[in-house]
Structure formats: structure tokens, C-alpha cells
Amino acid sequence: xxxxxxxxxxKANDFVKAGEVSIEVQGILKKIxxxxxxxxxxSICAYEAEMNVVMHGGDGEMLLRVEPERIDLECRDxxxxxxxxxxxxxxxxSTAKPEHQEMGFGAGMGLxxxxxxxxxxxxxxxxxxxxxxxxxxxxxxxxx
Amino acid sequence: MAADDQAPAGQPVHYVEVDEQLCNGCxxxxxxxxxxxxxxRDNVARIEGVCIDxxxxxxxxxxxxxxxxSSADVPLGDRTGDAVCPSTVLYSQFGEDHLPNDVLLGxxxxxxxxxxxxxxxxxxxxxxxxxxIREQREIEDPPFPLISAVCPAVVQIIACRFPSLLRHIxxxxxxxxxxxxxxxxxxxxxxxxxxxxxxxxxxxxxxALMIRExxxxxxxxxxxINAVYEDLKKAMxxxxxxxxxxxxxxxxxxxxxxxxxxxGIRAKSIAVSGVHETIRYLERVEMGLLDHIEFLECxxxxxxCVGGPFTVADRYQTKQLVQKYVRMFGxxxxxxxxxxxKIYQEGWFQAERQVLxxxxxxxxxxxxERIEQQKRVESILKALPQKHCGMCGSPDCxxxxxxxxxxxxxxxxxxxxxxxxxxxxVT
Numbered sequence: 004x005x006x007x008x009x010x011x012x013x014k015a016n017d018f019v020k021a022g023e024v025s026i027e028v029q030g031i032l033k034k035i036x037x038x039x040x041x042x043x044x045x046s047i048c049a050y051e052a053e054m055n056v057v058m059h060g061g062d063g064e065m066l067l068r069v070e071p072e073r074i075d076l077e078c079r080d081x082x083x084x085x086x087x088x089x090x091x092x093x094x095x096x097s098t099a100k101p102e103h104q105e106m107g108f109g110a111g112m113g114l115x116x117x118x119x120x121x122x123x124x125x126x127x128x129x130x131x132x133x134x135x136x137x138x139x140x141x142x143x144x145x146x147x
Numbered sequence: 148m149a150a151d152d153q154a155p156a157g158q159p160v161h162y163v164e165v166d167e168q169l170c171n172g173c174x175x176x177x178x179x180x181x182x183x184x185x186x187x188r189d190n191v192a193r194i195e196g197v198c199i200d201x202x203x204x205x206x207x208x209x210x211x212x213x214x215x216x217s218s219a220d221v222p223l224g225d226r227t228g229d230a231v232c233p234s235t236v237l238y239s240q241f242g243e244d245h246l247p248n249d250v251l252l253g254x255x256x257x258x259x260x261x262x263x264x265x266x267x268x269x270x271x272x273x274x275x276x277x278x279x280i281r282e283q284r285e286i287e288d289p290p291f292p293l294i295s296a297v298c299p300a301v302v303q304i305i306a307c308r309f310p311s312l313l314r315h316i317x318x319x320x321x322x323x324x325x326x327x328x329x330x331x332x333x334x335x336x337x338x339x340x341x342x343x344x345x346x347x348x349x350x351x352x353x354x355a356l357m358i359r360e361x362x363x364x365x366x367x368x369x370x371x372i373n374a375v376y377e378d379l380k381k382a383m384x385x386x387x388x389x390x391x392x393x394x395x396x397x398x399x400x401x402x403x404x405x406x407x408x409x410x411g412i413r414a415k416s417i418a419v420s421g422v423h424e425t426i427r428y429l430e431r432v433e434m435g436l437l438d439h440i441e442f443l444e445c446x447x448x449x450x451x452c453v454g455g456p457f458t459v460a461d462r463y464q465t466k467q468l469v470q471k472y473v474r475m476f477g478x479x480x481x482x483x484x485x486x487x488x489k490i491y492q493e494g495w496f497q498a499e500r501q502v503l504x505x506x507x508x509x510x511x512x513x514x515x516e517r518i519e520q521q522k523r524v525e526s527i528l529k530a531l532p533q534k535h536c537g538m539c540g541s542p543d544c545x546x547x548x549x550x551x552x553x554x555x556x557x558x559x560x561x562x563x564x565x566x567x568x569x570x571x572x573v574t
Contacts, residue, residue, distance in 0.1 A: 004515070005515050005518040005519045005522065006518070006522075007518050007521050007522050007525070009525070022431075025434065026430050026434075029430065029433065029434060031521065034517070034521060035514060035517040035518055035521060036512075036514060036517055037514065039310070039311035039433075042311075042433075043311070043433065043434065043435055046433070046434045047434055047435050050434055050436065069518055069521075070518070071513075071514045071515045071518060142514075
């Protein structure tokens with residue numbers, strides 16, 4: 004099966020470039036010609052994951068793997084990690100700084116939004132040890 | 148633009164031309180093109196992809212080799228029988244001593260007996276859009292933000308690059324479409340002619356607004372503001388009659404500037420101008436980041452239509468003048484709301500056009516084949532120097548790699564690669 008892999012770096016606190024990686028991910032998937040609804044789900048997740056790295060994560064990277072039947076996104080960062088993953092998955096829970104909230108981010112919808120849109124989500128994180136999000140999207144499953 | 152206006156090959160007609168004698172084969176236009184539609188072939192710029200008539204290329208060309216063309220010459224002979232519908236931008240081209248009504252009277256002095264005012268239909272349109280937005284609020288999963296269809300270049304971008312957003316375009320006639328329809332209806336009644344025989348001449352600020360005449364049954368034409376400017380200026384000095392042809396308030400006059408359309412629409416809306424910003428915002432809409440906005444106004448020209456390439460007056464001075472008109476004529480609506488609600492219900496505002504996706508590739512490939520194709524693009528890209536010099540004839544290294552995969556370019560076209568000869572190239 005053909006497999007396309009792309010790796011992107013995400014810089015912490017770079018609000019000028021923030022969102023560029025997800026736009027690039029979106030562009031690749033559009034060129035391949037996936038269903039627009041699927042592309043929208045993947046790019047929402049890519050965006051949320053990217054913004055998490057920009058806001059909390061320290062530097063990190065996003066890995067995109069594309070196969071005809073599935074799309075995988077893996078987002079790794081070297082940031083402070085998540086203390087309580089269960090809590091972080093609750094809508095509205097946020098540890099964003101006030102200045103991020105002033106910019107319209109940090110509503111506590113990032114991880115819940117990813118959970119809603121991905122077919123599956125795995126969060127691997129320890130306080131102080133960085134975070135790895137593994138997101139999978141099955142083609143044709145109609146929603147997360 | 149309307150799908151039925153497009154050439155059958157799937158390539159829309161465009162109104163931008165390269166003068167091959169003047170073009171010296173530099174790379175600036177190719178790099179400026181937001182659609183990556185330009186390639187250099189034998190040292191001449193050629194428009195090969197989908198051109199949206201944004202004129203970014205012409206703005207950067209040092210040779211003056213790229214220009215917008217009109218779909219008509221200014222008719223110098225018999226101008227009497229037919230309608231002229233100027234863009235409201237025309238009103239702001241002659242400085243503050245000339246009010247919108249003077250411009251319409253000037254057109255009559257030039258010989259166009261039936262000028263139709265578009266600022267008034269702009270106010271009708273705003274009322275209709277507002278009703279439409281209210282209806283959308285009631286439905287599940289509304290196509291928010293609705294995206295204005297007023298700038299045809301924006302519609303082209305959506306049809307070509309964001310087909311999933313076509314459902315965000317409201318199915319309502321734009322002010323220009325309304326004024327065209329009304330002009331035809333009235334003149335056909337007046338002269339007892341079928342409406343399709345009434346010719347409408349549009350005076351427009353940009354080539355994107357040129358009527359795409361190839362498959363159009365009617366006889367509408369358009370000329371740039373710059374084509375009538377001198378004659379009109381002279382005619383305005385010679386106005387003798389005193390009659391009212393301009394009826395709108397300030398809101399309808401504000402349309403030429405960015406934000407002018409949403410100024411009269413009571414909804415959560417934002418206005419974006421400039422082609423790159425427009426594309427950036429459409430990307431964000433597609434990602435669902437702007438779902439909380441109800442209406443999105445986009446204009447391909449910075450500052451809006453006053454920045455159109457066929458305008459004569461400076462865009463920033465014009466902007467001030469337009470703002471002054473808005474204050475002068477007031478912000479209240481002059482349209483009859485009760486009557487408008489009735490004709491809205493009857494479908495009077497329905498658009499005749501239906502915008503269809505523009506397909507840029509002819510070959511149907513499976514998802515698996517396209518993934519293979521992208522892999523080849525990536526591996527070619529790795530071999531390229533990433534200088535984006537454009538000497539190969541493609542605007543940047545990635546596009547060059549895509550062109551190679553599509554069979555439109557060869558690796559040996561890369562001028563920089565030769566410097567790397569002897570080094571290992573991974574493909």
C-alpha cells in the first residue's frame with residue numbers, strides 16, 4: 004500500500020507561524036483528493052494539536068502518515084506535559100495563560116475537539132515529560 | 148463567475164493578457180500569482196492555469212507587459228437605446244466636487260441615455276442577505292460563514308481551490324445582477340423589445356467583473372473605469388439637465404471600500420481584503436475556525452474595489468471620499484422594507500447563476516495513485532536546491548516538482564541543479 008509521510012516542526016510561542024502546519028496538512032490531503040468532510044476533521048485536529056504545542060508545548064513536531072484507508076497524525080512536544088489527562092479531556096478545562104485567552108485561544112476545547120473529530124486518540128503524557136498525541140482517522144467512518 | 152459563463156474545456160475565460168513583445172521573461176509575475184497559474188515558456192510568461200483576473204501579475208510587472216482587457220470597446224456610435232450600469236466605484240473617481248448623481252448625469256451627457264444606479268440595488272441586496280442569514284440561523288448546521296459572491300475573483304478561487312465551500316455562497320443575486328435584470332426589464336417594457344435584446348454596458352473597476360461573454364446568450368459587455376474616465380470627466384463639465392438618478396443612502400455608496408458590504412448587514416460579519424488574505428481566510432473557514440461568523444465579505448483587491456486595477460484615482464484618497472459620502476448620505480435604509488420582504492418571499496432575489504467546481508486536472512486517479520504521485524513530488528523536491536529561483540519556468544521548487552510529476556516540466560529544466568552535478572541526488 005502506498006504510504007506518504009511528512010514531518011513538520013512546530014515552534015513554541017510562534018503565533019506568527021501558528022496554524023501553518025495544519026494548513027499544509029490540509030493542502031496535502033486536498034491534493035490527494037480525500038472527502039472534504041474527512042479533510043476538515045483532520046485539519047481541525049491538526050490545528051488544535053498544533054496550537055497546543057504553540058501555547059504549552061515547547062518545541063515539537065507533527066508527523067503525517069497518509070494511506071488510502073487511513074490517515075495518522077502524531078504530534079510530539081518537549082513541553083511540560085499534562086498532569087491529569089482525564090481532566091484535560093473535559094470540555095472547558097484549560098491551563099492556558101491569560102494572554103493566550105486574550106488572543107481567543109485556550110477555551111479548553113482543544114483535546115475534546117480532537118477526541119470528537121478523530122476516529123481514535125491516544126494521549127501519552129507525563130508532568131514534565133512532554134506530550135505525544137496519536138490521532139487516527141479511518142477513511143469512511145463518518146465521524147469520530 | 149457563473150458556471151455557464153465558462154468555456155466548455157473547464158478553463159474559465161479570463162481577461163488578463165501578456166504582451167509577448169514586451170515580456171522579457173523575468174519571474175516576478177509568476178511568483179506573484181496566487182493561483183500559481185503562470186509559467187515561463189521560451190522566456191515568455193504564459194497563463195496556463197486557472198486565472199481569476201486578480202491582476203497581481205500586472206501590478207508587479209516592470210515591463211508593463213500584462214494588462215487587463217475589456218470585453219468591449221467604449222461604444223462611440225449609437226449609445227442611446229441601451230443601459231449603462233456603472234460600479235459605485237465610478238462615483239468616487241472625480242473628487243469631492245462631483246456627487247454620485249453628477250456622475251450618472253455625466254454618463255447621460257456622454258450619450259448613454261439610461262444609466263442605472265447600483266448603490267440602490269446594493270441596499271436591496273443587503274436587505275435580502277439579512278433575511279437569508281436570519282433563515283439560516285433557524286436551520287441545523289447552517290453554512291456559516293456565508294461568503295459574499297460579489298467579488299467574482301473570490302467566487303473563482305472558491306470554485307477552484309475550495310469547492311467544499313461552494314455551499315457557503317448565498318443563492319442570491321448580487322447588486323450587479325439585480326441592476327442588470329432590472330435594467331433589462333424596464334428598457335424592454337419601455338421600448339417593447341425582448342429583455343435579452345437589451346444590451347447592458349457595465350463600467351467596472353477590474354477585469355474580474357468583465358462579462359464572460361463566450362457562452363452567454365445576452366449581449367452584455369463591460370469596460371474599465373479608465374476607458375470612460377477622460378470622456379466622462381469632460382462630459383460632467385457640460386451637464387445641463389437637472390434630474391435625480393441616484394436614490395441610495397450612504398450604505399449603498401460605501402460598497403467600493405472593504406467593509407462596505409457588511410456595513411449595512413446586521414449580522415456577525417467580518418471583511419477581508421487582498422488576495423492572499425482572502426485565501427488565508429478561506430483556508431480558515433474550511434478548517435471550521437470561523438463557524439461563529441455569519442457573513443464573510445472578501446475582496447481580492449486591497450482596500451476593496453477602490454483598489455481595482457481599472458480605477459484611475461488613488462485608492463486611499465478614494466476611500467476617504469467614499470467614507471465621506473457614507474456620512475453625507477446617512478446610514479439609514481431608504482428601501483421599502485415591507486415590500487421587499489414580500490418580493491423576497493416570492494423569490495425575486497434568487498440568483499440565476501449556480502457556481503460549480505472548476506476542475507484543474509483532467510485525469511481521474513484513485514486515492515492510492517494520488518498518494519504515489521505526492522510521494523514522487525516529495526522525493527523530487529528533496530533533490531531540488533529549494534532556492535525557488537523560478538529559472539525552470541515554474542514559480543517555486545514544489546510547483547516545479549509537481550509539474551515534473553505531471554509531465555509538464557523536466558528535471559533538466561532546473562538551472563540550479565546543474566551546480567549540484569556530481570553530488571549524489573536522492574530521488
